[in-house]
Amino acid sequence: MSKNSSVSKAFAAAFVVLTVSAITGLVIMIIVYNTEISSMNPTPRPTFPSTTAGPPPDMRLPKNLRPQSYKVLLWPRFYTKIIEEVNVTSPNQTLLFTGNSTVNFHCVQSTSSIYLNSMWLIVANPVVMNKDTNEKIGVSAVNDQQDNSIFLEVQLNSALEAGGNYSLSLDFSGEISEFLYAIYVSTYVEGVPAHEGDTNTERFLVATNLEPTDASRLFPCFDEPDMKATFNVTIIHRRDTKALGNAEQSDSNIIDKEWKYTSFHPTPIMSTYLFAFTVSEFNxxxxxxxxxxIQTYARPEAIAAGHAQYAANITGEILKFYESHFEIIYAQTKLDQIALPDLEPTAMENWGLITYQEGVLLYEKGVSSLLHKEFIAMIIAHELAHQWFGNLVTMKWWNDIWLNEGFANYMSFFAVDHVEPTFKLKDMHMMNNLHNAFEQDSLASSHPLSPPQGDIQTTSDIIQMFDSISYCKGAAVLRMLADYVDKRVFDNGIKMYLSDLRYKNSDQNDLWEYIQKAVDEDAGHTEVAEMMNTWTKQIGYPVVTINTTNGEVYQKHFLFNDSSESSLSWFVPVRVMSNISAPTVLLLKPGKIENKDEFLSTNGEWIxxxxxxxxxxxxxxxxxxxxRLLTQMEKNPHRIPVMNRGQLVDDAFNLARAKIVEVTLALNSTRFLRNEREFLPWESAVRNLEYFVLMFDRSEVYGPMQVYLRKQVEGLYNSQNQSEVPTDHSSQHTQIIAIQVACSNRLPECLEMATEMFANWMNSNTTENNIHPNLRSVIYCQAVAVGGKEEWEFAWNKFQSSSDTSEKDQLREALACTKKIWLLSRYLEYTLNPEMIRLMDVASTINHIANNVAGQALVWNFIRAHWEYLHMWHGPELIRGVTRRFCTQFELDELVKFSIEYYQSTATRRAIEQTRVNIQWVSQNKDIILQWFERETAL
Structure with missing residues (x-):
């Protein structure tokens, strides 16, 4: 290649040839673009923009143009490895990409301007064609990204006519990101060199992550979910790499000694946020x-070791389950999954090319916990459900993202139960889903499942919709509706919804319409929309109060903050049973106190x-x-369903947090645990007592509390044979929670076991780790917590040297367990260096440290000192994590000041509200709780 060609000539040459659509033109393009890549000056990395207005009067594209198809050529010019040459001072790597796109669109209303979404791209050579007459339309101006706008405006010399068909072609260039958005570069170390003779095992790949609004950072487009189109894509990439896209490969050929192209068949009609491609050396x-x-891709070393085998085994089965359940076949003939070393978020459902964080797709026998299989299965089931809910039928706008995420969560319960019935996970995941939703939805700063479209405008607004309300509350209200109308009826409505609206966009009104059709066909009487709008168009949920002495049943908006005024109410289907009667359902209507003696007359038995x-x-x-209920749980708990044993504890604790019942009632609900051996009640109690730990682990309450919990868990701990792992899946969960509770509350035999296991590993003369993979996470944490510098540095060295994703994740979390403040401070500094802690792991690592009472104050100071760096990717997550213990006026004042000076957001508003609730709750309950624990431990 010529090393003397100027940057301007290189770009000019590239833009000329990129407009050539024929594959034969690609060879010419390579010849013309015969320029030293490393001499180019890529676009400077922009700062993260503040959102500004585009086409007035709002942030939405006008609806006068409707895209039909795109033809996109993309050329990422990165190297898969660094080539070190003598007398070369800079590496050969480049983060430049160039491309060309043509979008064909229909004009609905006459306009003399074409608006698209485009961010951080250099665009050139606009060509507008009338497809009906094959005439070119003159362009008078192109306004691109002025003041960091998200819009590209192409002004025309003459207006487009309503009813006409047109196209817009553009050349563009941009920078491959290093920060996990849009098109980005990811690195990994290949233990086995990819090619014979390699000595440098560091490898690079590129991938995309475009949800929700980053497609416009890859190519100019109509980047809104209801602007669906087909995509015909060609990727130019290096000869020793493989390009994957949304659709099946249609053609591939060598261009020259360095480059090749891969073309793909047109995609289904889909939204831009589902567009995806990767270029890598993966197998x-x-x-x-x-x-x-179906192909599952990963690092060659991981594939050779069989780490992708479990994912491959279950993916086809889950896909078949959905095809059978929905009675609609998967819309393509290929499905790729890829385990990426770097990805934010956990996984992304791109149609035909699902991307995953490596750690959630790979299962490493002998290293991964046996329970990691359930996590892999749940994530795959969630992403495959999206191939119908989200990809085939897409929400009209991001205010209804729950139609994607809530359904994917809900369906994954049944898919995993189908492919792994011995895991018996359905009840556990349903409960976990319910409690995650309850936690956020108990605050006045929550948001409706389906807010008005106008409330969700900016990218920041959209991103904040991806939370436990959309995911978990969405799944919970779907499950409630299915239970009320009958799951068979509900499923029939969903089948009609998916069939009639395939390749289209919907909102929640469409969903209610189709479920109503199914109800009517079954001669039901439920008014679906009337009932469900009370759950989706307003925040929160009710507490239903049942008085068994007079038969009254009524509801009230449940809020942790009892000073918040609310008159909200719901249609509530209440399924009731007693000690002597089978379950039956009553519908509690909004705003009414009802007498239900016919349901509650049980002659003094519990309800x-x-x-x-x-x-x-x-x-x-x-x-x-x-x-009566608590007595039943202490004497013979099996008369009460296991899910409800857990829920009684959860309700009691949360009603106490909201000051609806006395806190002693909540504490009394834990007495039965001494004889409880099931996981769900214990999980519920541990999760709720965690709030007590957070509020009191810096006070005199914590000592007696630990003594009480040691007494309660001793029977569960001793019932387990800690020298071996149970074969039953649910019993494995029980074993782990027994060790966690016992060791964290300093049961001597547990601490002795954990430290001995870890010491044996440290002192072993071999690299073999004899700690069972199931127990490593809890053993590592407890041993590091009671240990010192030697244990911490041993774990850090193992973290650095390990190539096993599961092992690294367990060690990374365990390193945050130390009680040595100077070690935690060192660990925090490591999160600023991507070579030590990967970008996608920064927030979770910092939150692990914040969860440690010894590290919470350190983290609060740390994130404020480095907020400009940290908030770009991790703002809301960090705020939630670091403020969980805040329960003093001083902490509230600091948080309010931080919100004003640094970060005004939904996350900070929720944190401020929760801190106020915490302050009031602690002041009212601390003495009562201390007395209760002291009395119980004295017995």
Missing amino acids: SISSQHDRVN LANVNCSGYYRVNYNPENWE
Whole structure:
């Protein structure tokens, strides 16, 4: 290549040839673009822009043009490895990409301006064609990204006519990101060189992550979910790499000694946020399916070691389950999955090319916990559900993202239960989903599942919709509806919804319409929209109060902050049973106190509502019924369904946090745990007592609390054979929670076991780790917590040297468990260096440290000192993590000041509200709680 060609000539040559659509033109392009890549000056990395207005009066594209198809050519010019040459002072790597796109669109309303979304791209050579007459339309001006706008305006010499068909071609260039958005570079170390003779095992790949609004950073486009089109894509890439795209490969050929191209068949009609491609040296493994070619890609070393085998085994089965359940086949003939070393978020459902963080797709036998299989299965099931909910039928706008995420969560319960029935995970995941939703939705700063479109405008607004409300509350209200109308009826409505709206966009009104059709066909009487709009168009959920002495049943908006005024109410399907009667359902209507003696007349027996936790609400009872239920749990808990044993604890604790019942009632609900051996009740108690730990682990309450928990967990801990792992999947969860509770509350035999196991590993003369993979996470943490510098540095060295993703994740979390402040401070500094802590792991690592009482204050100071660096990717997550212990006026004042000076957001508003709740709750309950624990431990 010529090393003397100027940058301007190089770009000019590239833009000329990139407009050539024929594949034969690609060879000419390479010849013309015969320029030294490293001599180019890529676009400077921009700062993260503040959102500014585009086409008035709002942030949305005008609806006068409707895209139909795109033809996109992309050329990422990165190297897969660094080539070190003598007398060369800078490496050969480049982060430049160039491309050309043509979008064909229909004009709905006459206009003399074409608006597209485009950010941080250099655009050139606009060509507008009338496709009906094959005439060129003159362009008078191109206004691109002025003041960091998200819009590109192409002004025309003459207006486009309504009813006409047109195209816009543009050349563009941009920079491959190093920060996990849009098109980005990812690095990894290949233990086995990819090519014979390699000595440098560091490798580079590029991937895309475009949800929700980053497609416009890859190519100019109509980047809104209801602007669907097909995409015909060609990728130019280096000869020793493989390009993957949304659709099946249609053609591939060598251009010259360095480059080749890969073209793909047109995609289905889809939204821009689902566009994806990767270029890497990865290998793959196949899955079984009678029609779809399923390939799971990962590092060659990982594929050779069989780490992708479990994912490959279950993917085809999950896909078949969905095809059978929905009675709609998967829309393509190929499905690629790829395990990326770097990705934010955990996974992304790009149609035909699903991307995953490496750690959630790979299972490493002998290293990964046996329980890691359930996480892999849940993530795959979630992403495959999106191939129908989101990809085939897409929400009209981001205010209804719950139609994607809530459904994917809901369907994954059943898919995983189908492919792994012995795991018995459905109840556990349903409960976890319910409680995640409850936590956020108990605050007045929550948001509706489906807010008005006008409330969700900016990228920041959209991103904040990806939370536990959309994911978990969405799944919970769907489950409640299915339980009420009958799951068979619900499923029939969903099948009609997916079939009639395939390749189209929908909102929640469409969903209610189709479920209503199914209800009507079944001669049901439910007014679906009337009922469900109370759950989706307003925040929160109710607490249903049942008085068994007078038969009254009523509801009230449940909020942690009792000073918040609310008159909201819901249609609440309440499933009720008693000690002597089978479950039955009553519908509690909004704003009414009802007498339900016919349901509650049990001659003094206990009443239990929300049987199997199918409803999205909490339940309170009169004191007499509470006493009967708690007595039943202590004497013979098996009369109460296991899910409800957990939910009774959860309701009691949260009602106490909201000051609806006495805090002693919540504490009394834990007495039965001494004889409880099931996981779900223990998980519920541990999760709720975590709030007590956060509020009191810096006070005199914590000592007696630990003594009490040691007494309660001793029976569960001793019932486990800690020298071996149970074969039963649910029992493995129980074993781990027993060790966690016992060791964290300093049960001597547990601490002795953990430190001995870790010491044996440290002192072993071999690299073999004899700690069972299931137990490593908890053993590592407890041993590092009671240890010192030697244990911490041993774990750090193992973290640095390990190539096993599961092992690295467990060690990374365990390193945050030390009680040595200077070690935690050192660890925090490491998060600023991507060579030590990967960018996608920064927030979780900092939050692990914040979860440690010894590290919480350090983290609060640290994130404020480095906020400009950290908030760009991790702002809301960090705020949630670091403020969980805030319960003093001083901490509240600091948080308010931080919000004003640094970060005004939904996350800080929620944190401020929660801190105020914490302050009031602690001041009212601290003395009572201390006395209760002291009395119980004295018995």
